[in-house]
Amino acid sequence: MRQASTEAHAKINLTLDVTGRRPDGYHDVCMVMQSIGLHDTVTVSTGTGAGIRLSVPGSDLPAGSDNLAYRAAECFLRETGTACDGISIVIEKRIPVAAGLAGGSTDAAAVLVLLDALYETGLGEQRLMEIGLKLGADVPFCIAGGTMLAEGIGERLTRLPDAPQTHVVLCKPPIAVSTPAVYRAIDAAEIAVRPDTQAMCAALAAGDGARVAQLLCNVMQPVTAGMHPVVNDICGELRACGASGAIMSGSGPSNFGLFDRLADAQAACRALAARYPETYLTDFCTAAQVKL
Numbered sequence: 001m002r003q004a005s006t007e008a009h010a011k012i013n014l015t016l017d018v019t020g021r022r023p024d025g026y027h028d029v030c031m032v033m034q035s036i037g038l039h040d041t042v043t044v045s046t047g048t049g050a051g052i053r054l055s056v057p058g059s060d061l062p063a064g065s066d067n068l069a070y071r072a073a074e075c076f077l078r079e080t081g082t083a084c085d086g087i088s089i090v091i092e093k094r095i096p097v098a099a100g101l102a103g104g105s106t107d108a109a110a111v112l113v114l115l116d117a118l119y120e121t122g123l124g125e126q127r128l129m130e131i132g133l134k135l136g137a138d139v140p141f142c143i144a145g146g147t148m149l150a151e152g153i154g155e156r157l158t159r160l161p162d163a164p165q166t167h168v169v170l171c172k173p174p175i176a177v178s179t180p181a182v183y184r185a186i187d188a189a190e191i192a193v194r195p196d197t198q199a200m201c202a203a204l205a206a207g208d209g210a211r212v213a214q215l216l217c218n219v220m221q222p223v224t225a226g227m228h229p230v231v232n233d234i235c236g237e238l239r240a241c242g243a244s245g246a247i248m249s250g251s252g253p254s255n256f257g258l259f260d261r262l263a264d265a266q267a268a269c270r271a272l273a274a275r276y277p278e279t280y281l282t283d284f285c286t287a288a289q290v291k292l
Helices: 068-080 103-118 124-133 139-144 179-188 197-206 209-214 221-227 230-240 262-273
Strands: 002-021 027-046 052-055 087-092 147-151 156-159 167-171 245-248 255-259 279-283
Touching: 002 103, 002 139, 002 179, 002 197, 027 103, 027 167, 027 197, 052 068, 068 087, 068 103, 068 124, 087 103, 103 124, 103 139, 124 139, 139 147, 139 156, 147 197, 167 230, 167 262, 179 221, 197 209, 209 245, 209 255, 221 230, 221 245, 230 245, 230 255, 230 262, 255 262, 262 279
Parallel strands: 052 087
Antiparallel strands: 002 027, 027 087, 027 147, 027 279, 147 156, 167 255, 167 279, 245 255
């Protein structure tokens, strides 16, 4: 039996713009994505002699083909022609589920990378990202990590300079958000404010953390907040606690604030955690730090 583990990091969106709808129903997006310190731990064993088995201790997540990590193993075997000698996957969850943080995608990315290493298939990052795209638009980013511009349906990735380090307070309220419903609402909505992606990229290149915080923008936030006002409430609380910028991540319901001072971030985390248990103090991660 061979075994390997890795950290599978969550992502947030520093900007998120929906630029159109395709004939196939998918949406074109333009967004700046950022890896953060909050992570799951994924352990994969091969040579177990018993097909594919998935375990997510302490979670009610599905442990079969309804789980993206399980499908990642199936996809790896299919794409590489590798004979399955028994694969065991264990995921220690820390990233909130259905939170707009790519938790499922990052676990799937970790499975692909670990299987490539354990079976010594030598696929390389680009091929792994191509396989990952078959599983979901966020999976290629989760393989590459760091700070990236994502276009198309999220699969066209351009490496950006590492974001200036900052303290991140992340808060997920106990609500469920339907991503398809948000996208349907976006199609019918007049988007009043869009991100200035070019300015965000320039701020990152200049290492200007204050400007990065000012430019945070997510066109989905007004739509999700219209369904769940708590989203805007949390962002307002984060700013009241000293965040230099605060927005929703993805289609929600998670929100995050950026803090210059650790003491302010710690105080904000304590205040929000008293009402929202899934509140975390974390930071930005570079591509080198999250390399799977």
